[in-house]
Amino acid sequence: MALIVCPECRKEISDQAMTCVNCGAPVTRYPQLVQQHNKQTQLQQPQREEYQYDQPLSQPWGPTDKQKKPYYKRVWVWALAATVILAITAAASSGGGSGTPSTPPSTSPSLSSTSSSPSLTMTPTPTASPSPATSQSQSQSQSQSQSQSQTQLPSPSLKMTTGQSNALKSAKQYLNYSAFSYQGLIDQLKFEGYSDEDALYGVDNCDADWNEQAVKSAKQYLDYLAFSHKGLREQLEYEGFTSEQAKHGADSCGADWYEQAAKSAKQYLDYMAFSRSGLISQLEFEGFTRDQAVYGAEANGY
Numbered sequence: 001m002a003l004i005v006c007p008e009c010r011k012e013i014s015d016q017a018m019t020c021v022n023c024g025a026p027v028t029r030y031p032q033l034v035q036q037h038n039k040q041t042q043l044q045q046p047q048r049e050e051y052q053y054d055q056p057l058s059q060p061w062g063p064t065d066k067q068k069k070p071y072y073k074r075v076w077v078w079a080l081a082a083t084v085i086l087a088i089t090a091a092a093s094s095g096g097g098s099g100t101p102s103t104p105p106s107t108s109p110s111l112s113s114t115s116s117s118p119s120l121t122m123t124p125t126p127t128a129s130p131s132p133a134t135s136q137s138q139s140q141s142q143s144q145s146q147s148q149s150q151t152q153l154p155s156p157s158l159k160m161t162t163g164q165s166n167a168l169k170s171a172k173q174y175l176n177y178s179a180f181s182y183q184g185l186i187d188q189l190k191f192e193g194y195s196d197e198d199a200l201y202g203v204d205n206c207d208a209d210w211n212e213q214a215v216k217s218a219k220q221y222l223d224y225l226a227f228s229h230k231g232l233r234e235q236l237e238y239e240g241f242t243s244e245q246a247k248h249g250a251d252s253c254g255a256d257w258y259e260q261a262a263k264s265a266k267q268y269l270d271y272m273a274f275s276r277s278g279l280i281s282q283l284e285f286e287g288f289t290r291d292q293a294v295y296g297a298e299a300n301g302y
Contacts, residue, residue, distance in 0.1 A: 160201075167194045167202030175208055179217035181240030182210055214241045214249030222255055226264035229257055230287030261288045261296030269300055276302035 003012040008025035019026050160168070167189055174180060174188060182203060189199035217239060218232055227235065229250050236246035261283055268274060268282060276297055283293035 161198075163195060163198040164201040167198040168205055169202075170194070171202040171206040171208075175206060175213070179213045179220055180208075181213060181217070181236075181245070182208075183240035187240070210241070210245050211248045214245040215252045216249075217241070218249040218253035218255075222253060222260070226260045226267060227255075228260060228264070228283075228287030228292070229255075234287075257288065258292050258295045261292040262299035263296075264288070265296035265300045 002015045004015045005011070006013050006020040006023060006025060009020060009023040011020070011022045013020050013022065170189055170192060171185055174185060180188065185203050185206075185208075186199050189202055190196065194202070214236055217236060221227060221232065221235060232250045232253070232255070233243075233246045236249050237243060241249065264286060265279055265283060268279065274282065279297045279300075279302060280290075280293045283296050284290060288296065
């Protein structure tokens with residue numbers, strides 16, 4: 001059987017067909033065309049094209065459009081799924097055994113093996129409630145820390161004026177070369193022309209230790225004049241120190257009161273004549289004890 005061309009629709013049909021299968025035209029009308037077509041098809045020999053090895057390939061080998069397989073038909077997907085299932089099964093079987101040690105409850109998620117598929121369950125950790133004493137101590141410590149932080153914070157509204165700044169500088173300069181009481185330093189700054197408020201501000205913020213100032217003032221007095229313990233205390237109180245500060249200064253100045261009695265007796269005898277009893281009485285009037293006064297008179301020839 002050979003193929004011929006239909007004279008009506010020009011499509012190839014079998015030479016044995018009576019009519020064209022495409023357009024329905026009868027083929028027996030044109031026997032000469034059938035014979036001519038058969039001769040032409042017999043004479044035409046298919047020509048083989050020689051492959052040129054020196055020319056590059058115009059298209060790559062194999063199919064150009066490769067259809068990708070769906071993920072469920074890939075081998076590695078089923079291998080991964082099988083591995084995960086085996087791991088979950090092994091974990092469930094090992095966790096459900098009676099010989100495994102019990103672990104303390106925790107808030108981390110744990111695998112529950114009661115069902116066929118693992119599920120996440122949250123088991124809260126029991127926490128001990130704080131005792132009343134512990135909570136009370138914690139609240140006290142927190143309140144103390146808050147109060148300390150509040151007292152340590154400087155107030156942004158406090159700002160020194162020019163008079164306050166200069167009064168503070170003057171107070172520190174006076175304390176560098178002489179001893180002053182609290183009230184004595186205020187009076188000195190007011191004498192210098194500062195106002196009551198500026199003088200008070202300078203003395204309050206000069207960071208002076210008034211007990212130490214009392215000791216320093218007592219030593220300065222003893223450097224050029226003799227005093228009894230009582231007389232030195234009265235002198236310090238006259239300078240503005242409190243009775244406690246004056247007592248601390250007299251007790252801590254390191255004076256030898258017997259030597260002070262002898263020094264005071266000599267000072268009296270330098271500008272006035274005294275009898276023995278009169279000198280002893282004068283020393284007692286100055287605050288020395290009887291023994292100290294007798295020692296002072298005897299140290300000067302009586």
